[in-house]
Amino acid sequence: MSYCFHAFCVTVARMFLVKRVVCVRGIVWLQCTSLPLRNFSACHRLGSPKRRSPYSSEDSERYSSLVRSVASCRVSSQTPETLRAEDELVYGRVVKAAMPSTKPQTREPTRLHPFSLSQKTTDTQEPESEPPVRIVLNRGQGGSSAPSVTRILQQTLSPEQTFYLERWKRRMIEELGEDGFKEYSQKLFSQGKLFHSTVDALLTSSATGTDEHPLCLSEVQGYMESISHVLEDVSAVRAIESTVKHDTLNYLGIVDCVARYRGVLCVIDWKTSEKPKPFLSNTYDNPIQVAAYAGALNDDGNYKYQVDHGLIVVAYKDGSPAHAHQLSSELMLQYWKTWLLRLEKFTVQRSCDTSTALSEKR
Structure with a gap:
């Protein structure tokens, strides 16, 4: 056996x-x-034929050297530490590169123009009993040719902002068509303009002490209900739909309102939205716009006071409570620096366009 x-x-x-x-x-x-x-019983095992290995037909002599080399190979006694020491001896020490920072680098404007002027102090404030100032923009003959804040921001959008804006536009055109999208845009513009006019009339009547209240049309009734709780905290209106200009930096804009909100003098910007914007980051470039308006007002000689706070009010058509985003003086300074960078970018782009146009004429 x-x-x-x-x-x-x-x-x-x-x-x-x-x-x-x-x-x-x-x-x-x-x-x-x-x-x-x-x-x-062991009969089945004893009587069953021996199973042939699939490797029995191979030429064993051909691979005998390989079998001997594998069978005689010794397991390495090296550890990860010894291997690392050997690599350092042969190739040198491993230099670990610093991980790239995901935080974007903060740029500083070439010229940090002051946000407010020292000669405008709280001692020279205009009397709050006077009616709100309304300086109309003159673009005609003899008027100002300075670019507006809105134009500068639109022409200096980042590639990411441009991508998302174009994607939204394409989706709306696919859904509504070319004519439908045009009609939709015009409707939004007219509703926003009517909303601003209604708010201006309401604030003017309350500032002048008149009992006449503007007619609230059905198109903006939801917006007015949305900002009703914000208007309760607005007082001492100084300016409504008034032009401000920065002579040194050569730009202008039209502020929606300058008034006190909960006792603090602010540049107030009224916005409408179809989607909720509960956070300041949801308002995109609006804080930069408010800071630009405040900086121009502080430089403009038509206003004898200065403002270092802002307020962005987002109203909703369905009447849901508006979101009021306050901008402290610290935030206004941060957005002022961002505005100066956008202004520098706009100036460089315009000079390049001018040079290109001159070269084409030649």
């Missing part, structure tokens, strides 16, 4: 608690004291 077959029998005997294995004349007898063996 071969060694392998004997080992197999011993293993089976252990499984069935066999006491001993006896081989007489080639016949295996399993003697068990605790469990009887029933239905056990």
Whole structure:
């Protein structure tokens, strides 16, 4: 009996608690004291043909050297620490580069023009009992040719802002068509203009003490209900729809309102939106616009006071409470620096366009 077959029998005997294995004349007898063996036969295993290995047909001599090399290979005793030390000895120490910062680098304007003028102090404030100032913009002959704040911001959008704006426009055109999108844009513009006119008339009547209240049309009734809780905290209106100009930086704008909000003098900007904007970041470039208006007002000689706070009021057509985002003096200074960078970018672009136009004429 071969060694392998004997080992197999011993293993089976252990499984069935066999006491001993006896081989007489080639016949295996399993003697068990605790469990009887029933239905056990080794005939199938003894009589079944030997299964051929799929590698039996291969030329073993051809790969004998490979087998010997693999079988004789010793397991390396090196550890990750020893491998690292060996790499440092051969290739030098590994210099770990600093991870790139995900925080965008803050740029500073080339010329940091002051946000407010020192000669305008709180001692020279205009009397709040006077009616609100309304300086009309003159673009005609002899008028100002300075670019507006809105134009400068539109022409200095970042690539990311331009991408999202164009994508929104394409989606709206696909949904409404060219004519439908044009009609939709005109409707939004007319509603915004009517809303501003209604707010201006209401603030003017309250500032002058007249009892006449403007007619609230159905198109803007929801917007007016939306800002009703904000108007309760607005007092001492100084200016309404009035032009402000920065002579040194050569730009102008039209402020919606200058008044006190909860006792603090602010440049107030009224906005309408179809989507909720509960956070200041949802207002995109509006804080920069307010800071630009305030900086122009502080430089404009037509106003004898200065403003270092802002307020952005977002009204909703469905009448839900408007979001009022206050801008502290610290935030206004930050957005003022951003405005100066956008203004520098606009100036460079315009000079490049002028040079290109002159070269084309030649």
